[in-house]
Amino acid sequence: MRDDLLDPRGVLLHESAGSREEAIRRCGRALVDVGAVAEPYIEAMLERERSISTYVGEGVAIPHGTAASKEDVKRDAICVVRFPDGVDWDGDQVTVCVGIAAKNDGHVPLLAALAEILLDPDRARTLREATEVHQVTKELTS
Numbered sequence: 001m002r003d004d005l006l007d008p009r010g011v012l013l014h015e016s017a018g019s020r021e022e023a024i025r026r027c028g029r030a031l032v033d034v035g036a037v038a039e040p041y042i043e044a045m046l047e048r049e050r051s052i053s054t055y056v057g058e059g060v061a062i063p064h065g066t067a068a069s070k071e072d073v074k075r076d077a078i079c080v081v082r083f084p085d086g087v088d089w090d091g092d093q094v095t096v097c098v099g100i101a102a103k104n105d106g107h108v109p110l111l112a113a114l115a116e117i118l119l120d121p122d123r124a125r126t127l128r129e130a131t132e133v134h135q136v137t138k139e140l141t142s
Contacts (some may be wrong), residue, residue, distance in 0.1 A: 005021060005110065007034040010079035010099075011133045020094075023087045024049055024063045027099030036077035036101045037065075044069030045099070055089045058124040064100040070090055076102045076109055078110060080136050081129070095128050113140075 010030045017023035028042030044065035049052065060071045065072065079099040086093040100110055117123045123139055132137045 005076055005078050005139055006080070007036075007077065007141075008133050008137060010034045010036075010077065011129055011136045012080070013084075013133065013136070014074075015081050015083050017083055017087050018087055020087060020089050021046060023061075023081070023083060023089075023094065023097055024099075027063050027081050027097045030081055031077060031099050033099050034077060034079065035077075036073065036075050038072040038074065041065050041069050041072040041101065044072065053090055055092050055094060056118060058118050058121075059086075059093060059095045059128050060098065060118055060124065061089055061094045061096075062098050062100060062111070064102070070103055073101045073103045076110070078140070080140070081114040082128070082130065087136065138140035 013032055015026055017026055024045050025042055028045045031037045032039055045063045048064060048066050054063045081097045083095055086095050098114055102110060126139050
């Protein structure tokens, strides 16, 4: 995965959320805070979740906006938000959200790279259990 996609300020490892919606809002806020998206993108992430779950297994969800929200994306980016106590994701437990912002088809290589990591149980565990930002950036950019 390209190094410039993950701003270390977008790696939040000690968050908590009382609901899936709250967790998605936290991811969206992280993308806003690193300058990757405009504020309306957060609502688009929630809209996407209402149409189809972004849970992908291994305790990981990949919230992202709708096709219509691409105009709110300033640059391709990801954020990693860890919820050590977990979040109920419609019956599944999510401990890591990888928020994605992508213009055009920029999300396709991002999703492919994430899938590769999540298909490797050791790498997925590293993401779920990371307590230091450098652990996450190393895993996602190596």
